[in-house]
Amino acid sequence: MRHAHLASLSAEARAEMRRTERRFLASAAVRYAILIACGFAMIYPLLWLIGASFKTNHEIFTEIGFIPGSPTVEGYIEGWKTSTEYTFTRFFANTFMILIPKVIATAFSSVLVAYGFARFDFPGKRILFAILIGTLLLPNVVTRIPQYLLFRELGWLDSFLPLWVPQMFAVDAFFVFMLIQFLRGIPRDMEEAAMIDGCKPFQVLLYIVIPILKPAIISVCLFQFMWSMNDFLGPLIYISSVAKYPVALALKMSISVTESFEWNRILSMTVLALVPSLVVFFLAQKYFIEGIATTGLKG
């Protein structure tokens, strides 16, 4: 009797366990199904872009699905040639000519300014900081024409200088702010120890602060990289020679109001234009997330 009871109990228990397991599986299945569906919906435009770049022009607007019926690389080949005197090789080279100095200058100047604001007391600091943050709120449109006039007086139009030089003066208040927030979360003990050991402020920056700041600096570089890659208006206004156009301008070159244009070429080149940002992002992803997470700012 007792034995039978035990057996039945364990059978019941086993059934209960199986039920729990089933319930768990079912809920996991539902959760993953929802996640996969949402994830797919989010990534669908990107998949469509890649798929459409292999489609023919007629197919792009008539078929909803992203898998091309008769895949062709014509868009890539013809798109690369462009309708200008140059190929996309030139435009990609220009983009990096603009990007690399810009990113380096941003990292360098932003760190220096952020270090100053976070670690030193100097007269007028509060006002200067308020002004710095104030520029965050200033719409770019307001400064466009005065800046243009300034660069004209300097004779820098139609060169990359208007795109590089401002970055050497930490003009992106957002980055400075991000770095300051990061520095605020770091105890000063190590810096003080270094000072006691005889470090000058600049050495503290170089040997202590910069290594600690590394994830945040990488985030700054990444942001600047992606934003500059997409920057359209800056090059549009300052660069007048087609020979100096970056990719962002070149992509829009074929889009006109009255002419029909080859969408598959534009889409193909858009896909290629996304590649550098994606590669850099995935390479630096670990630091990027860390940098954003620890500053308490969202990207």
Next chain:
Amino acid sequence: MRYLSVLASALAGGLFATAVAAADPIEIRMSWWGGDARHKQTLEAIRAFEAKNPGIKVKAEYTGWQGHLERITTQIAGGTEPDLMQINWPWLPLFSKRGDGFADLAQFKDVLDLGQFDKALLQTGTIKGKLNGLPVSITGRVYMFNPVPYQKAGLEIPKTWDELISAGAVFKTKLGPEYYPLDTTDLNPWYAVVHYVTQMTGKSFIDPESDEIAWTKDELIKGLEFYVMLEDKGIIPNYQKTSAEGGNRLELHQKKAWIEGRLGGSYEWDSVWQKFRDPLGQNQDLIPVKTLMLKGAKSEGLLRKPTMMFSISRNSKHKKEAALLLNYLMNDPEAIKILGDSRGIPASKVAADLLINQGLVTKQVAFAHDIVMKGGAPQLSTFFEHPKMQELYRSTMEQLSYRKITIKQAADILIDEGGDILAKATR
């Protein structure tokens, strides 16, 4: 430290490049916006010009359409605009309120043959007696129909407004509720009103002389009633319908309904025929027709305007050379053949004749253009397409289509606010 030196050498490279560019003997800069074909053909024409005029080098500065206004605005504000510029017609009053924003082209008569251009047309580029812009081409709105849905419904392509209106019900019963005899994209609802009232009164919306609104409120109300009737009878899709299918500003060639032949036709600039024809493929067609007429119309009421202008910078040091290039592009047979209709059918007589006689223009485009040129069209004011006016047309027609405002309110808004915009813009 190492990257500093890289930076320094890169800086020097940038400076060096600008120094070299400035050292050339006579260099004129020319700017335009456009697409692939226009870029290729214009570059080729420029090279041919350089070959003919060895003393002059032309630097081409071209972009797509997007951002071109911002770019040219900044350049003009800074006085660094190119010597020769392609300027959109509605931009002319933005840059040259008193006619002194650009060089007066009449002073280059010895190198620039203005005799090839119609006097009335030159008037459209003239501000306060100064020829600020040379019209490159003329365009007008033409009804174009896709014969396939009409055939399916057992109908002929409409010739009058009545035929079009009666086609609405046939489309709905024979083809289905998703079929419309006419489409209205973006500003088309407003152009339908404009067309109706212009035929009725013979006047254009804004008086070209005084730049004031020429229609009375009652006339405008009749036009708006006509538009609402078109919506109600299912002749055209309303805004609710179009925004469900990708938005009212989605252009025809990107609309699924257009590509699949569910829209019977549209009222479009003759110059965009190719763009809207292409996606229809082999099995469909796009046929331009003579403008639809109202009973008792006072005028054909066509909307005809210059598309774009070429202007010469007032700050240019080489105005004469720029005028020489302009004349070459507009009037020289060599350039005309290279350029083709990449900027629409040219306004220059010698160019238009050459292209049409030699068959360098698609037959349908030439036919549509003929309709535009021969039809009656009251002169348009430069302010008709002022960006702020366009915004007003758009928002008012949208509110009306959603029935957020009544016809009378819409007429009040268009006339009162339109009057304010014009008063400010012309002051």
